Amino acid sequence: MKETIEQIQAQIADFRIENKEQLEQFRLQFINRKSVIAELLAGLKDIAPEDRKAVGAQLNNLKNAAQTRFDEAAAALENSASSFVAPPKDLTLPAIPFAQGTRHPLSLVRSEIIGIFERIGFNISEGPEIEDDWHNFTALNFPPNHPARDMQDTFFVEKNPDIALRTHTSSVQVRVMENSKPPIRTLSPGRVYRNEAISARAHCMFHQVEGLYIDRNVSFADLKQTLYYFVKELFGSDVKIRFRPSFFPFTEPSAEIDISCRICNGDGCQMCKHSGWVEIGGAGMVDPNVLNNCGINPEEYTGFAFGMGIERITNLKYQIRDLRLFTENDVRFLRQFTHIG
Incomplete structure (x- = not known):
């Protein structure tokens, strides 16, 4: 032992x-x-x-x-572990490279549109995406039997006919008119929802930007000159623009706005349905009923309103033929915009 x-x-x-x-x-x-x-x-x-x-x-x-x-x-x-002293860092060494992010093309175009209208005095207004019937339909002169109120066209919240995902940013304009006194000059960008089949030309969720100008003696000529200025600033001086008579419940008279197709330069393609023209939005003089609904005297004030889809504008500006690319998060597509804006 x-x-x-x-x-x-x-x-x-x-x-x-x-x-x-x-x-x-x-x-x-x-x-x-x-x-x-x-x-x-x-x-x-x-x-x-x-x-x-x-x-x-x-x-x-x-x-x-x-x-x-x-x-x-x-x-x-x-x-020995606690007394270990790391070697000094060499601050002259180059930084570790990292992947640079990029702004989404819709954000780029949205910012450019806002900048154009801000230069001529429009301010920015925003509102809720979940809206009540008054702001989304009734105040805008939609009759009770209008097709837009159907379940097939609108996403209602829990089948409540009074609450829905907004179908346009015109609801923001109603809120501005209710809470402001003329003169009013505002631009309302935002996300909207419609019960539509998703395709290269349509989506159930998309982005709009709508403008409103109310003051004394506002005319249709003011509307046309404002939109002429916008289109030329965004697409260039060579773009052509035309107005076609149309109908919207909240404007009278109303018109649809077309510009010459930026993808085929007017020769005809799938985007313009081989017509050489592409609709970018609608516009018109604010209906007196809408002014009355929002507490503005139509005998004293007039105004114009316009609206357009940011996806459609982006399609034309960057010659993108399928708007589904905007929501697929394909980095091969998004990296193309790294050096834009």
Whole structure:
């Protein structure tokens, strides 16, 4: 037994502990419940009674020596880790490159449209996307039996006929008229929803920007000149524009706005249905009933309103033939706009 204890003492003293892995090996070999020392202690019962006390003392000393060596090695490793000093950073090295993000094409065009109208005095107004019937339909002169009120055309909230996802940002204009006094000159960009099949030319969710100008003696000529200015600023001086008579419940007279197709330059393509012209929006003089509904005297004030889809404008500006690309998050498509804007 004496020789065994001396051998283990030598092993404890000579055991190499330079890292945490070696420290754990030392613990398992000499301190663990299944270590060689634990086995010797368990064998004390087989020692002759007259020798048992002396051997037990030697084994306890051996156990304490192993624990002391373990504690000293653990403390040394901890001190060496805490005293480690990282080498100084070289601030002259180039920065780690990272992928540059890009603005979405719809955001680029939206910002450009807002900038054009801000230059001629329009301010920006926003409103809720979940609207009540009054602001989305009734105040805008929609009759009770108008098709836009049908479930097939509008997303109603929990089948509530009085609450729906707004179908246009004209609802924002109603709120502005209710809470402001003329003169009013505002632009309302935002997301709108309609129950339509998704295709290259249509989507159930898209973006609109609508303008409103109300003051004394506002005429249809003012509307035309405003839109002439906008189209020329956005598409260039060579673009052609025309107005076609139309009908909207909230304007009278009303017109649809066409510009020469920027994809085929008027030669005819799928985007313009081979006509050379593409509709970009609708416009007209604000109906007197709408002014009355919003608390504005139509005998004193007149105004014009216009609206257009940002997706359609973006299609034409960047010659994109499928508006589904705007919502598919294909990075191959979006990276094309990294250096635009």
